[in-house]
Amino acid sequence: METINIICVDDQREVLSAVVRDLAPLADHFNIEECESAAECEELMDELDADGEHVALVISDHVMPLKTGVQLLTEIADDPRFREVKKILLTGLATHADTIKAVNQAHIDHYLEKAWDGEELLHISKQLLTEYIVSQGLDYQSRLAVLDAPTLYKLIQ
Amino acid sequence: MKQYFKYLFPILIPGIILSLPLSWFPIENITLAEQRIIAIFVLAALCWVLEPIPIYATSVLIIVLELLFVSDKGLWFTQQASPDLGILLSYKDIMATFASPIIMLFLGGFFLAMAATKYRLDVNLARVLLKPFGQQPKYVMLGLMMITAVFSMFMSNTATTAMMLAILTPVLAVFAKDDLGKVGFALAIPVAANVGGIGTPIGTPPNAIALKYLVGDKLITFGEWMAFGVPFVIILLAVSWFMLSRLFPADTDKIELTIKGRFLKTPQAIVVYCTFTLTILLWLMGGIHGMNAYVVALLPVAVFSVTKIITKEDLKKISWDVLWLVSGGIALGLGLEKTGLAANAVAAIPFGDYSPLVIIVGSSVLCLLMANFMSHTATANLLMPIVAALGLSMHSLLPYGGQVALILCVTFAASLGMSLPISTPPNALAHASGHINTKQMAKVGASIGVIGLLMTFAMVYLLTVIGFI
Numbered sequence: 001m002e003t004i005n006i007i008c009v010d011d012q013r014e015v016l017s018a019v020v021r022d023l024a025p026l027a028d029h030f031n032i033e034e035c036e037s038a039a040e041c042e043e044l045m046d047e048l049d050a051d052g053e054h055v056a057l058v059i060s061d062h063v064m065p066l067k068t069g070v071q072l073l074t075e076i077a078d079d080p081r082f083r084e085v086k087k088i089l090l091t092g093l094a095t096h097a098d099t100i101k102a103v104n105q106a107h108i109d110h111y112l113e114k115a116w117d118g119e120e121l122l123h124i125s126k127q128l129l130t131e132y133i134v135s136q137g138l139d140y141q142s143r144l145a146v147l148d149a150p151t152l153y154k155l156i157q
Numbered sequence: 158m159k160q161y162f163k164y165l166f167p168i169l170i171p172g173i174i175l176s177l178p179l180s181w182f183p184i185e186n187i188t189l190a191e192q193r194i195i196a197i198f199v200l201a202a203l204c205w206v207l208e209p210i211p212i213y214a215t216s217v218l219i220i221v222l223e224l225l226f227v228s229d230k231g232l233w234f235t236q237q238a239s240p241d242l243g244i245l246l247s248y249k250d251i252m253a254t255f256a257s258p259i260i261m262l263f264l265g266g267f268f269l270a271m272a273a274t275k276y277r278l279d280v281n282l283a284r285v286l287l288k289p290f291g292q293q294p295k296y297v298m299l300g301l302m303m304i305t306a307v308f309s310m311f312m313s314n315t316a317t318t319a320m321m322l323a324i325l326t327p328v329l330a331v332f333a334k335d336d337l338g339k340v341g342f343a344l345a346i347p348v349a350a351n352v353g354g355i356g357t358p359i360g361t362p363p364n365a366i367a368l369k370y371l372v373g374d375k376l377i378t379f380g381e382w383m384a385f386g387v388p389f390v391i392i393l394l395a396v397s398w399f400m401l402s403r404l405f406p407a408d409t410d411k412i413e414l415t416i417k418g419r420f421l422k423t424p425q426a427i428v429v430y431c432t433f434t435l436t437i438l439l440w441l442m443g444g445i446h447g448m449n450a451y452v453v454a455l456l457p458v459a460v461f462s463v464t465k466i467i468t469k470e471d472l473k474k475i476s477w478d479v480l481w482l483v484s485g486g487i488a489l490g491l492g493l494e495k496t497g498l499a500a501n502a503v504a505a506i507p508f509g510d511y512s513p514l515v516i517i518v519g520s521s522v523l524c525l526l527m528a529n530f531m532s533h534t535a536t537a538n539l540l541m542p543i544v545a546a547l548g549l550s551m552h553s554l555l556p557y558g559g560q561v562a563l564i565l566c567v568t569f570a571a572s573l574g575m576s577l578p579i580s581t582p583p584n585a586l587a588h589a590s591g592h593i594n595t596k597q598m599a600k601v602g603a604s605i606g607v608i609g610l611l612m613t614f615a616m617v618y619l620l621t622v623i624g625f626i
Contacts, residue, residue, distance in 0.1 A: 052276075052423030080323060081277070081418055137470025 002138060004054045006125070007044065009035045009072065010061040010090075015114075019059060019090070022118035023125060029146045030056070030129065038067035042075070045082065055085050056132040057125060062091035062098060070098050073106035084135055086128035088112060090121075127151045163207035170203060171196040179241055184498075184505040188243020191498040193226045193235075198539075201489055205535035212532050213478035216485020223251050223492050246495050254488040258451035259365045260480050265454025266359035267475050269433055270312040272461050275471070276426045277418060278433065279308060279320060284416040294338055294407035297414065299398050301325070302345050306353030306394055310360045310387075311437070313476065314350040318583035321346045322590060328412055329592060338407025343592040344601055347583035348397050351575045352609070355393075356386040358450065362483050363537035367568040369487060370545040375561050375626075379440040379450040385625075389569075389616055393609050400604065405597075425466050432460045479534070486538025490545075499546035508547060513554040517563055520544055521570040521613070525606055528574025533581060537571045558621040565626075566613055573609040576602030 006023065010016045016034050023032055031053075035041040038060075045055055058076060062069035069089055076082045089102050092114030102108045110124050126148040133140050133147065134155040140147060174196040179187050182195075197219055204215040226235045228248040236245065254260075273279050283304050290300030301321060309317040325342060332339045354361030358368055358379055371377050420426075439446065439453045461467040493499040508516065520540070527536045544567050548560030558565075574580050576599045578588035584602070587593060620626050 046417075046419070050419035050421060052421045052426055079417060080280075137468050 002054055003031050004029070004056045004129075004133070004138070005031045005033055005048055006057045006059070006129075007033045007035060007041055007055060008059045009038065009041045009064075009069065011036055011064040012061070015061065018118075019121070022121045025122060026125065026129070026146050029143050038064060038069070038072035041072060045076070049081055054132075054136065054138070055082065056129050057086045057088065059088040059090055059121075059125070062089060062094045062102075068098070070094070070102045070106050073102065073108055077105070077107045084132060086132050088121075088124065088128070090114065090116060123148070131155065163209045166207060167200050167203040167209060171200040174199060184501050187241075187501065188496070189239065189241050190227050190243035190245055190496045191501065194223075194492045194496050194498050197222050197226075197492065198489060201485070202539055205539065206531055208531075211478070212535050213482045213485070215535075216482045216488075216538075219485045219492075220251060220254065220488045223488055224248055227492060227496065244496050246492060250491060250495070251488055254484045254491060255481075257369070257484065257487050259369050259487060260484060262359055262365055262368075262451050262454045263362070263480060263483065264475070265436070265457055266311065267313075268457045268461050268467060269436060270316060271471060271474070272429045272457070272466050273312070273433060274316070274320075275466070276421050276429045278426075278429060279312070279317075280324075280416060281418055281420045283308075283321070283324065284418065287414055287416070292411045292413060294342075294409060294412050295402050297412045298342060298345050298402060301342070302349035302394055302398055305346055305349035306356070306390055309350040309353035310356040310390075313479070314354045314361060315582040315586070317353070318346055318350045318586050321350075322586060324414060324416055326590070328414055329590070333408060336408045337405040338409060339405075339592045340597055341401045341405030341407065343587050343590050344405070344598060345398070345401050347581065347587040348401070348575065348601065348605060349394060350583040351572060351581055352390055352393050352397065352605070355569055355572045356383060356390040358382050359454075360386075361572055362479060362534040363541075363568050363571040366483060366486055366534070366537045366541050367564050369490065370541060370564055371561060377561070378443040379453075380443045381625075383441065385616060385620060389612065393605070393612060396608055397601075397605050401601065404601070425464060428460065428464050429466060432457050482532070482534050482538070486534065486541070489538060490542035493542040494546070499542055500550065503543070503546045503550050508551055509553065513551060513557050516547065516551065516554065517557065517566055517614070517617075520547075520563065521566040521610055524567045524570040525574055525610055528571045529576050529580050529602075529606070530574075533571045533574060536574070537568065540567055540571075556621075558617055558626045561626040562617045562621060565617055565620075569613040570610055573606045573613075576606060 006026065008016055008019045010019065016036065020032055020034060026032065033044060035044060048055055058073065060069040060072055069091065073087045073089065076085055076087065087106060087108045088110045089108045090112045094102065102111065109128055112121060126146060130147040130151040133143065140152060175192065179192060182192065201215055201219050204210060205212055223246065225231045227246050228251055229245045230248040286304050287300050290296045305317055305321045325346065329339050329342060358364045368377065436453060436457050439448065440450055524536060524540050544563055545560065548554060548563040554560070554563060575584055578585050578595060578598060580602065584598065588598060
């Protein structure tokens with residue numbers, strides 16, 4: 001079966017670990033990757049794409065050295081290869097202007113404020129992954145355990 | 158009131174034709190079946206020209222009306238015995254137009270194109286092939302045109318244009334506001350896509366419609382078509398490039414196209430590469446392996462379905478409207494031919510009195526004109542059955558290549574109509590970029606249309622001289 005990846009990006013190790021811990025229930029069905037910078041994430045996405053793997057979801061912090069989360073997500077949104085990738089911005093320090101950019105240019109699918117609620121992050125991730133799987137025509141039946149049922153019903157009717 | 162005309166005419170005029178007594182028609186011994194086919198033909202022509210309904214819907218309408226009124230299983234009163242009834246069509250033959258070999262050829266082409274796009278073969282090929290053309294605007298334009306033309310030989314012209322315009326858009330954004338080069342680049346893509354489609358039988362639907370009438374000893378194989386189609390495309394492309402780079406020189410001295418990505422190396426991607434290459438090779442080999450182009454076309458359909466490269470979700474995205482549009486044309490041709498109307502109508506007009514050259518030039522010019530204002534496929538659907546019947550009956554055409562010459566000229570002319578944004582979907586897409594005005598498009602499109610038509614005559618003349626047709 002196709003490998004579907006979730007990529008988490010944050011320059012702080014401990015935050016990254018916390019995100020991955022919250023997403024642990026998804027680990028059986030999705031491959032969860034950790035990146036400590038925007039550049040690392042871009043390189044990884046390029047590689048995964050060349051291997052024919054899916055990148056379904058990118059969860060990124062905003063304030064990072066060199067390239068910010070909003071810049072990273074904007075580039076992903078503009079790349080025809082990653083048009084369908086779902087994007088979550090997870091940040092406590094974004095300015096009003098950053099937030100506007102995140103919506104208008106990076107077309108993020110969800111905005112979560114630090115500190116976040118682990119349950120909520122998991123729930124939103126499930127919804128977005130469900131949307132990705134249906135839009136890509138991937139098999140949802142074998143992954144029902146980790147998908148969001150109400151979203152699925154809405155999309156396949 | 159005016160906007161109602163496009164709904165009124167297609168209902169009124171065929172209605173009038175149906176209600177006229179048979180003796181009023183200038184065709185000898187006309188039958189009821191033939192009268193009904195005339196009404197359907199006029200309805201189709203009006204619907205395709207005025208477009209009150211989508212063009213593929215007109216095709217479906219043709220098929221259903223033929224089933225209802227001219228088939229052996231139609232409405233009861235249409236079958237009532239009468240000395241004037243004429244020949245009714247078999248309902249099976251009419252329904253079979255949905256799955257005619259021509260349709261299968263296109264289905265195979267669709268599968269190839271879909272798989273290539275899904276596994277990014279198209280974008281990655283474009284990236285690699287564009288490299289040798291460097292960064293000088295003139296040569297980048299040449300590169301873009303050549304790649305667009307090659308792709309549109311195997312993919313739909315519209316899909317190719319969309320892909321290439323996507324690559325081009327970020328580049329055009331950095332051009333100075335009044336740089337004429339922008340116009341040249343934005344025009345180069347649709348021109349190349351329209352011209353490129355001429356190169357292979359699956360390049361554009363009119364070619365396939367022509368193949369429908371090139372049967373028996375007039376058969377043209379896939380490889381033979383490319384043998385004259387590709388050189389034609391190359392020359393016309395060179396002329397277009399020369400014209401575009403002269404008319405719209407770029408002020409910028411450097412252009413950088415950035416296409417991200419790498420060739421996929423998954424097993425499925427490799428299956429796509431191999432199947433793509435193999436299918437084209439088998440098409441080019443002609444009949445050596447015993448399979449004709451139609452049979453070969455179903456190989457990628459099977460391979461991609463079995464390997465789940467094309468999933469059932471992908472299947473829903475196939476351009477069924479294009480397939481149905483062509484089916485309707487085939488059904489119209491079937492009706493004209495099987496009821497005997499095409500032959501009778503051609504016999505009723507003294508074409509024999511005209512010079513064969515007038516016929517060739519006249520019908521090609523008519524086709525070119527129509528193709529500028531309506532769908533290329535609909536144009537071919539309307540003209541091809543008549544032209545085929547005309548070509549068959551005119552013996553004076555023989556020294557000029559006969560029926561084949563006439564069909565080829567009209568087919569090529571159908572693809573050359575590209576002077577307006579409404580002429581073809583590629584033109585419409587390029588016009589939507591906002592860099593071209595209609596006048597510039599008309600100037601370039603009309604010139605290429607006329608040059609292309611003259612080149613077509615020259616090509617058909619050459620083919621006759623060497624004895625190919």
